[in-house]
Amino acid sequence: MSGPSHDNHFFDTFMLVLGILVLIAFGLYFGASAISARTQETQVLADPMLQAKVAERIRPVGKVAISGEDxxxxxxxVAAPADLKEMPGDQVYGSVCVACHGAGLAGAPKFGDKSAWAARIAQGADTLHKHALEGFxxxxxxxxxxxxxxxxxxxxIMAAVDYMVSKSR
Ligand code: HEC
Incomplete structure (x- = not known):
């Protein structure tokens, strides 16, 4: 049964199978490359949120100012100071100062009590303002x-002091 023609036939079949396998291997290789070019990663990299994060990470740590240049x-x-509200003096008085000064609690000179305020007013408005602002x-x-x-x-706060003083002299 064996002979040159049998060997030839085996060789041809073998080469054919080998060729088909090589073709399949190439097909898989190029197919995979084509798919990988269109993966999620390209979308992720194009995401503005991600780009902002990357820009933040690779932000330069310092800047150079050159004299004579703009x-x-x-x-x-500089971080802006916390937004402080402007409030009329009588409202400030009504929202916090009254808690102590309204009834003269804890040693606070009572609102409208002329004798309690006379010596304090005599110190001058600047001192009263300072004591109200910085505490005292x-x-x-x-x-x-x-x-x-x-x-x-x-x-x-200074307006609230002036308001209390004006009603207590
Ligand atoms: C927790 C209570 C309390 C609150 C609230 C309070 N005060 Fe007073 N205040 C006092 C006390 C007590 C004194 C008197 C301190 C002393 O002379 O020993 C005083 C004194 C003062 C004086 C006189 C300072 C001096 O030099 O004699 C002024 C002015 C004043 N307060 C303004 C204000 C204003 C304005 C507010 C509201 C923004 C306010 N206070 C809220 C307790 C308070």
Whole structure:
């Protein structure tokens, strides 16, 4: 049964099978490359959120200002101070100061009590403003800074002092 023709036939079949396998291997290779070019990764990389994160990570740590040049782009952005509210003096008084000064609690000079205020008013408006803004510990008790209302401007607190003083002299 064996002979040159049998060997030839085996060889031809063998080469044919080998050729088909090689073709399949190439097909898989190019097919995979074509698919991988269109993976999710391309979408992920194009995502603006991701790009913003990357930009933040690779942001330069410093900037150089050159004398004589326009350096406005280099200017440090200073965090704006917390937004303080402007409030009329009588409203400030009504929202916090009244808690102590209304009834004269804890040694606070009572609103409208002329004798309690006379010596304090005599210190001058600047001292009263300063004590109300920064807080003050006197013989009578403790006046907290801004009466505890730190969300309003200094001017609002000073207006409240002026309001109390005007009603107590
Ligand atoms: C927790 C209570 C309390 C609150 C709230 C409070 N005060 Fe007073 N305040 C006091 C006390 C107590 C004194 C007196 C301190 C002393 O002389 O020993 C005082 C004193 C003062 C004085 C006189 C300071 C001086 O030099 O004699 C002013 C002005 C004043 N307060 C303004 C205010 C204003 C304005 C507010 C509201 C924004 C306010 N206070 C809220 C307790 C308070």
């Amino acid at each position: 350096n406005s782009a280099v200017a440090e952005t 510990s006197g013989k009578a008790g403790v006046m907290p800074a801004k009466g505890g209302l730190t969300s309003v401007t200094d001017a609002s």
